[in-house]
Amino acid sequence: MMDYAGRAAQADTFPKILRLNAKEHGQEIALREKDFGLWREFTWNDYQTRTHDFALGMVELGLGRGDVIGIIGDNRPDWVAAEIAAHAIGAMSLGLYRDVLDEEAAYLLTYGEAKLVFAEDEEQVDKLLGLADRVPHLKHIVYSDPRGMRKYDDPRLMEASKLVALGRDRAARELGLYERLVDATKGEDVAILCTTSGTTANPKLAMLSAGRVLRHCATYLTFDPKGPDDEYVSVLPLPWIMEQIYALGKGLLSRMKVNFVEEPDTMMHDFREIAPTFVLFAPRVWESIAADVRAGVMDASPFKQRLYDLGMKTGLTALAEGKRSVFADQLLFRALRDRLGFTRLRSAATGGAALGPDTFKFFQAMGVPLRTLYGQTELLGAYTLHPEGKVDPDTTGVPMADDIEIRIDNADVNGVGEIVVRHPNMFHGYYKNPEASVADIKDGWMHSGDAGYYNDNRQLVVIDRIKDLAETSRGERFSPQYIENKLKFSPYVAEAVVLGAGRDALAAMICIRYSIISKWAEKNRISFTTYTDLSSRPEVYALLKKEVETVNATLPPAQRISRFLLLYKELDADDGELTRTRKVRRGVINEKYADIIDAIYRGKASIPVDTVIRFQDGSTQRVRTTLEVVDLGRAVLAEAAE
Numbered sequence: 135m136m137d138y139a140g141r142a143a144q145a146d147t148f149p150k151i152l153r154l155n156a157k158e159h160g161q162e163i164a165l166r167e168k169d170f171g172l173w174r175e176f177t178w179n180d181y182q183t184r185t186h187d188f189a190l191g192m193v194e195l196g197l198g199r200g201d202v203i204g205i206i207g208d209n210r211p212d213w214v215a216a217e218i219a220a221h222a223i224g225a226m227s228l229g230l231y232r233d234v235l236d237e238e239a240a241y242l243l244t245y246g247e248a249k250l251v252f253a254e255d256e257e258q259v260d261k262l263l264g265l266a267d268r269v270p271h272l273k274h275i276v277y278s279d280p281r282g283m284r285k286y287d288d289p290r291l292m293e294a295s296k297l298v299a300l301g302r303d304r305a306a307r308e309l310g311l312y313e314r315l316v317d318a319t320k321g322e323d324v325a326i327l328c329t330t331s332g333t334t335a336n337p338k339l340a341m342l343s344a345g346r347v348l349r350h351c352a353t354y355l356t357f358d359p360k361g362p363d364d365e366y367v368s369v370l371p372l373p374w375i376m377e378q379i380y381a382l383g384k385g386l387l388s389r390m391k392v393n394f395v396e397e398p399d400t401m402m403h404d405f406r407e408i409a410p411t412f413v414l415f416a417p418r419v420w421e422s423i424a425a426d427v428r429a430g431v432m433d434a435s436p437f438k439q440r441l442y443d444l445g446m447k448t449g450l451t452a453l454a455e456g457k458r459s460v461f462a463d464q465l466l467f468r469a470l471r472d473r474l475g476f477t478r479l480r481s482a483a484t485g486g487a488a489l490g491p492d493t494f495k496f497f498q499a500m501g502v503p504l505r506t507l508y509g510q511t512e513l514l515g516a517y518t519l520h521p522e523g524k525v526d527p528d529t530t531g532v533p534m535a536d537d538i539e540i541r542i543d544n545a546d547v548n549g550v551g552e553i554v555v556r557h558p559n560m561f562h563g564y565y566k567n568p569e570a571s572v573a574d575i576k577d578g579w580m581h582s583g584d585a586g587y588y589n590d591n592r593q594l595v596v597i598d599r600i601k602d603l604a605e606t607s608r609g610e611r612f613s614p615q616y617i618e619n620k621l622k623f624s625p626y627v628a629e630a631v632v633l634g635a636g637r638d639a640l641a642a643m644i645c646i647r648y649s650i651i652s653k654w655a656e657k658n659r660i661s662f663t664t665y666t667d668l669s670s671r672p673e674v675y676a677l678l679k680k681e682v683e684t685v686n687a688t689l690p691p692a693q694r695i696s697r698f699l700l701l702y703k704e705l706d707a708d709d710g711e712l713t714r715t716r717k718v719r720r721g722v723i724n725e726k727y728a729d730i731i732d733a734i735y736r737g738k739a740s741i742p743v744d745t746v747i748r749f750q751d752g753s754t755q756r757v758r759t760t761l762e763v764v765d766l767g768r769a770v771l772a773e774a775a776e
Contacts, residue, residue: 135359138352138387146321146345149185149222151386153316156182159389162362165211168396168404176211178389184211184298186312188219191301192250193311195274199224202246202327204272206230206239206261207254209368209394212278212294214382216252221325221344222315228327228339229373231714232258233707240268241336245566246327247271252294255279263288321345327565328375330511339565340375340511346559350514351383353559357519357534358481364390365410365478369401369419371714375511376485380414406475413482417489417619418716420504424496425625427470429650432625432657442466449499458501467500476502483507485516487717488596490619494527506530508596512561512580518594529593540594541579542587549587552600554579602720604635610692612640617685617693618718624681625650629705629712631723632695633731639696639767641734643727644678645669645704651677666759669700679764686766696767697734702743702759709748730761739763 145151155164160179167174176184197203203220205213205227217227228246230239232254239261243251253259253275262275263286277283278294305312326342360366368381385392390412395404402423405413415423431442445466452459471477482497485507497504507516508530517538520531533540538557545551556579563571574581585603586596597603598613605611614632621630621644628647634640646669655662655674662668678700686694705711710722724731733741741761748754 136355136361136388138355139349141387142345142348142352146348147221147316147319147323148218148325148344148348148382148386149189149316149319151348152178152182152185152218155386155389159362162389163391164385164389165214166391166393166408167211168394168400168407171396173393173407181211181215184215185218185222186305187298187301188216188294189222189301189315190304190312191297191299192219192223192225193315194300194304195250195297197223197225197249201225201250202228202248204228204230204243204246204248204251205372206234206251206258207232207278208397209372209377209381210254210278211394212252212254213372214385214392216276217326217382221319222312224315224319224323226324226327226341229329229371229378231329231371231373233714234261235708236261236265238336240265242329242339243269243272245336246339250274250276252276252278256282259283259286259291319344321348324562324565326378328378328511328561329373338567338570341562341565342514343562346561347379347383347514348387350517350557350559351379351387353535353538354379354516354519355384355388358522360384360388360390360412360481362389362391364388364412364480365393365408366390366412366414367393367395367401367405367408367410369395369398369405370414370416370486374486374714375515376414376507376509379515402475406473409475409478411478411480413479415482415484416486416716417484417493418487420484420489420497421493421622423474424493424623425647425650427474428625429653432650432654446496446499450495453495453499462499463501470500471502476500479503481505483516483519485509488598488615488619490623491527492620492623496623498525498527508594510555510580510582512574513555513557514559514561517555517557520593524591524593526589526591526593529589529591529595532593543581545587550585550597551587553582553584553586553594553596555582556580606634606640606692607636607638608692612693614720615718617642617689617695620685620688621682624678624684626654626678626681629718631705631718631720633734637735640693641731642682642695642698643701643723643730644682644698645701646674646678648704665704666702666757669702670759670762672762675700675762675764679766682764682766694766697763697765699730699734699741699761699763702757702761703747734763739765 145154156178161177163175164178164181165176203225205216220227249271253262259277275290276292276294276297280293322343322345324341325344327339328342329337370377381392393408395401431439445462448459449462482502482504505520505525508518509516518531518533540555542551543554583600584596585598585600589595598615617632618630621627626647629645631643648665660673682695682698707714730741744758746754746756
């Protein structure tokens, strides 16, 4: 095992450890990027050179210590090179999600007083130029992809190659400047402004220092080792803390190879070409993969469907007994792993939100070494993980080190309370917001806002956000998230919102998984035109009724869904209905769909809808439809009353 802690102590900032890797392992592959169907390789020397040129180019533009440098676009080598370059000149990087709304982008760039933004391509440039009057501090926009850019003449625009040329000219005029800049970086200096996942309109910016990130990565890697022979595919957004930890921190510290896919649509194809040894996916990705597998089975012959059912049943039975089924592996799972690109996986993780136990067991039975991690942006991402060989789908594992302290505050009779954490490598507080820092950090302990408890094996169980735990009018407590995850195990359900706080029974608004149900509809000769049209079909309602009843059968009577409807549109982060990490914003949902929710609980059998959907490009679409409400209530309420 590598001496991760020793290496983090030897080089305690991102530019320092990049420089060290280039010096000692310059010709080894550090990064790969898929572009125009071909994989381009970047050695540690290439990585260092690009960072060097970007850094000195920014110095030439007058940027330096204390400035904020924005980055927006797909995960690319230039994204991480730009970030390290910002740190090399003493600046702070601020990553923006590529699908960020104009209002949020304007807020973040203005709040941070960003002077320069690295933008990947024309799409992101358009977004930034559209904010011209709202971001007065923005002086430079650097783009990497020149396609479609000839029509622009804004003086703030600069191609990345020109920034590189400026950097090289400055290096030639001032020998040794970059080395002196890197030497001047300090581990405790704030390097990253990381947006919190946030359920509010304006996210907070957590201040993270490189030294703490690297030391925390060393702790993580000691618990779950990685090295130069490992292959990682970066698919989750780089502004998210966990992708920062993996693609940047762990990549630099362990020297595992980080691979960037061509497009989100080509992810699984690119994934199969790399056949990584390690992967991190958010729950929505694992759910989507599982749904696609089951959708593929729907298209198979009856014989193959029976083989799939037999293999899955045998595999899950063996898993329940703590074993692996050789028969199921030969019959089904080996071929599945090969098809998905999982043949070389030695480690796999999920985090960012809860993954339903059913989906978790699906992959475990397949032979995917899946483990759950848990953490917060303020705590530098994950700090708990399942120990190898002790994976429990209902838990998030154990602390990764002895100096990570977790306690449960204000526990009830069942031991459920707020999860409170501290460790040596926490954030430095919120940027320009000391009041929020004081509110969340008390006596050195971070108050997570999550409800949880320790099980009999001393593994941490996370139930839900405390503010999202609900209670019916009969005094029965339930976790909406837990039930939603059970619903989303169905290949036909993309999203679900469970209702019932202060009500006499639970209800649900369900978004169909259009890609799967459209295929099912075509197979069953059901005509439709749009998402709204398909979701209103009685055959689709009948299909989803069976899925809800299947979930109800696994729940205590008081937590069963009594009524549900199929929503006329997908929940969308652009509409504020989801966070960028796909967590439901319940406050927004309750306000936006208040009339529909009230109608559900008034006992309406059908609910007319006449509304306008606004798309990200500014276009609109009027939706006029009727939502049918499926009533399962009599049986559910009778069982709950018993």
